[in-house]
Amino acid sequence: GQNIDQPTEMTATEGAIVQINCTYQTSGFNGLFWYQQHAGEAPTFLSYNVLDGLEEKGRFSSFLSRSKGYSYLLLKELQMKDSASYLCAVDNDYKLSFGAGTTVTVRA
């Protein structure tokens, strides 16, 4: 089976940094995605990791350790618009297996 765990909720202050952890145990692995989903909207792509290490893209960075089955998404210089759900998803050949999502609330 597929097991993907991430925290349910996180709260942070505008301008701060937040790290969302994701651990996974899956039958296959072709990479790990992070998606952002605002309430009532479609998930949108943030990042993709297939090799170990850090991928940086502006204020967002994502890290992967395949041996540990672990990833994190780092959000820097938080803005109010970053309040959303962040979804960790493992690519199993073609279909994505998702965690339940982490709701991040940014406070002024």
Add this chain to the structure above:
Amino acid sequence: GAGVSQSPSNKVTEKGKDVELRCDPISGHTALYWYRQSLGQGLEFLIYFQGNSAPDKSGLPSDRFSAERTGGSVSTLTIQRTQQEDSAVYLCASSLGTSRHNEQFFGPGTRLTVL
């Protein structure tokens, strides 16, 4: 169109009725996926199409659920004899193919409520 579109955006139906949900993928995307998102839970894979074929239907919860895709484009997810536990947001996604870094683009979803 510019993105994946789904219709209707909201559907309220009575238990026992059949419903059809529609997905228009991004033009040129050969792969199409249906997911279900229940309250407080992660997205759950339902079915995957490559062209008009569905190599993986393993996520369909029961034989009341079926899907088809025609012309390598539009897909319809049909739920027969709906039950209250079918209430969820049904999301469709498409991608260029199934090569590595297979970014999936999601539609806005159809919120289904079964009374």
